[in-house]
Amino acid sequence: MSVEFIIQLIAALMLGIGGIFAIIGGIGLMRFPDVFTRLHAGSITDTLAPLLIIGGLVLLVGFDLLTFKLLAILFFLLFTTPVASHATARAALAAGVQPLGEDTRDTGASTSKS
Amino acid sequence: MDTVLLGTILAVFTTMALSLWRALAGPSVYDTIVGVNAFGTKTVLLVALISFFTGHHDLIDVALVYALINFIAVIAVLKLVRQRDLATSGSQDER
Amino acid sequence: MVLLVLLLVVGTAVVLTRDLLKATMLFAIYSLTIAGLFVILDAGDVALTEAAVGAGISTILILATLALVPAREHRQRGHNRPALLIVFITGAALVYAVSDLPEFGSADNPVHQHVGPYFIEQTYPDMGIPNMVAAVLASYRSIDTMGEAIVILTAGIAVFALLSVPPRRRQRAPDAKTRGRDEG
Numbered sequence: 001m002s003v004e005f006i007i008q009l010i011a012a013l014m015l016g017i018g019g020i021f022a023i024i025g026g027i028g029l030m031r032f033p034d035v036f037t038r039l040h041a042g043s044i045t046d047t048l049a050p051l052l053i054i055g056g057l058v059l060l061v062g063f064d065l066l067t068f069k070l071l072a073i074l075f076f077l078l079f080t081t082p083v084a085s086h087a088t089a090r091a092a093l094a095a096g097v098q099p100l101g102e103d104t105r106d107t108g109a110s111t112s113k114s
Numbered sequence: 115m116d117t118v119l120l121g122t123i124l125a126v127f128t129t130m131a132l133s134l135w136r137a138l139a140g141p142s143v144y145d146t147i148v149g150v151n152a153f154g155t156k157t158v159l160l161v162a163l164i165s166f167f168t169g170h171h172d173l174i175d176v177a178l179v180y181a182l183i184n185f186i187a188v189i190a191v192l193k194l195v196r197q198r199d200l201a202t203s204g205s206q207d208e209r
Numbered sequence: 210m211v212l213l214v215l216l217l218v219v220g221t222a223v224v225l226t227r228d229l230l231k232a233t234m235l236f237a238i239y240s241l242t243i244a245g246l247f248v249i250l251d252a253g254d255v256a257l258t259e260a261a262v263g264a265g266i267s268t269i270l271i272l273a274t275l276a277l278v279p280a281r282e283h284r285q286r287g288h289n290r291p292a293l294l295i296v297f298i299t300g301a302a303l304v305y306a307v308s309d310l311p312e313f314g315s316a317d318n319p320v321h322q323h324v325g326p327y328f329i330e331q332t333y334p335d336m337g338i339p340n341m342v343a344a345v346l347a348s349y350r351s352i353d354t355m356g357e358a359i360v361i362l363t364a365g366i367a368v369f370a371l372l373s374v375p376p377r378r379r380q381r382a383p384d385a386k387t388r389g390r391d392e393g
Contacts, residue, residue, distance in 0.1 A: 012118040019125030022156070026132030029152060035144045038136065042152045045129055053122060053159055057166055060115070069174045073162065073181050077155060080185040084151055091192045092144040127211045134215065134238060138222050143230050150234045154264070157241045161248050161256070173253045176244070176260060183265035187237065194272045195230070 011059035018052030025049065034100045035092050039085050046081035050074060119167045126163065130156045147191060154184035212249070216242045229275055237268045254342050273372050 021044060028041030054074040061067050093099075130153055137149025158181045165173035219239045226232045240263025247256035311318045328341060328349070338344040346354050 008115060012115065015118050015122045019122040022129040022159075023125050023132075025152075026129035029136045029149070030132050035142060035148065038145065038148050042133070042148050045133070045152050046155045049129075050155065050159055053126075054162065057162060060166070066171050066174060069178055070162065073158065073174075073178050076178075076181050076185075077158065080181075081151070081155060084185060084188045087189060087192050088144060088147055088151070091196050092142075095144075095196065097142060097144060124211075131211075131215065134219065137231075137234060137238065138218075143228075146231050146234045150237055153238050154241060157245055157260075160245055164245075164248050168249075168251060170251055170253070173248055173251075173256070176248060176253055176256045179257055180241075180244070180260045180264070183261055187265050187268050190269045191234070191272060194276060 007059055011056040014052045014056035014059065018049045018056060021045070021052065022049040035097055036089060036099050039089055043081065043085045046085070047078055050077045116167070119163060123160065123163050123167065126156050126160050130160070143195060147188065147195075150191075151184070151188050154180070154188070158184065212242055212245050216246070229278070230272075233268060233271045233275065236271070237264045240264045240267065270368060270372075 025041050025043075025045030025048075028044065029038055032038045032041055051074065054070050058067055058070050061070070133149045133152035133156065135149075137146045137153065140146050140149060158177045161177040161180065162174060165171055165177070216239065219235055219242060223232050223235045223239060226235065240259060243263065244256045244260040247259060328345060332341050332344045333339065336344050336348045338348065
């Protein structure tokens with residue numbers, strides 16, 4: 001059991017679990033009933049799956065210029081996809097799309113000029 | 115390791131197909147935007163995985179550029195859908 | 210491949226959708242699928258350009274144009290049968306021509322015989338640039354690239370001139386559109 005074999009095993013596990021999370025997020029994107037809940041499902045595929053998959057690829061490469069590029073992709077995805085989801089949710093709420101559910105009274109958090 | 119990469123590539127393909135289905139069948143325009151955003155992020159992952167699978171490691175730059183462009187395109191789309199003009203700024207959130 | 214099937218689905222959906230905003234988004238997905246295909250065929254420079262132009266700039270420019278036009282496509286009545294016949298014949302001729310092409314990527318294709326080996330062997334001694342595609346674009350055929358840059362500059366100026374007028378009549382809700390068209 002050399003260290004290299006363990007690292008390859010962990011990388012394979014991370015790639016596999018990342019792929020499974022991506023499919024789970026995709027199924028959620030199909031089956032959820034509302035725009036806002038679909039945003040939740042979409043953000044799983046956008047943040048958790050890249051974290052695991054690119055983490056697995058970084059473990060496969062070692063330490064190289066390629067590692068810096070992969071980490072740059074990962075950091076950029078982690079910073080920007082939550083911003084895009086938040087902007088979509090805010091735009092949808094301000095355009096009048098009503099969330100499903102009993103208590104949909106707006107508590108004023110999104111239409112205040114903050 | 116090649117089979118694990120191939121399995122992950124197939125999983126990412128499946129997610130792309132599912133998000134494309136949501137982009138086609140969404141009742142409002144925001145469903146389409148959610149689908150396109152997810153499709154774009156999956157394309158970044160797909161390009162990174164393919165560059166490892168074929169061994170040509172210099173294709174990683176395509177993934178990097180695309181991650182940047184996807185974000186800017188989604189924000190521009192949201193701004194245009196809300197305010198019909200790319201040049202206005204500020205919080206005009208109420209109707 | 211799966212990407213080719215996705216490409217067919219997206220292309221059909223772009224043509225059949227009546228809502229122009231959704232068609233623009235689907236067009237961005239179409240460009241992404243083409244970029245993915247280019248990456249599989251190991252063409253990195255082309256994939257980079259296709260992703261940047263097709264999914265980024267082209268989408269934003271089409272959306273900026275959409276702010277100035279009605280939101281749904283006007284439906285054409287009836288079918289144009291002579292046009293359908295001409296398109297069908299041309300498509301069939303193109304498919305027949307594709308079957309006559311030499312095998313993809315084999316070493317004794319005519320395109321690989323004359324200038325190709327010269328570029329592969331002499332690029333680094335002549336120019337000192339390791340990337341052969343960049344050397345051909347920027348050193349051997351540099352006047353062509355200058356012409357392309359002039360064309361793109363002209364197109365950019367034209368687009369900027371067309372889109373720099375702010376849309377005065379579209380700032381209210383879309384049901385005020387007919388009122389806006391009278392006063393615009």
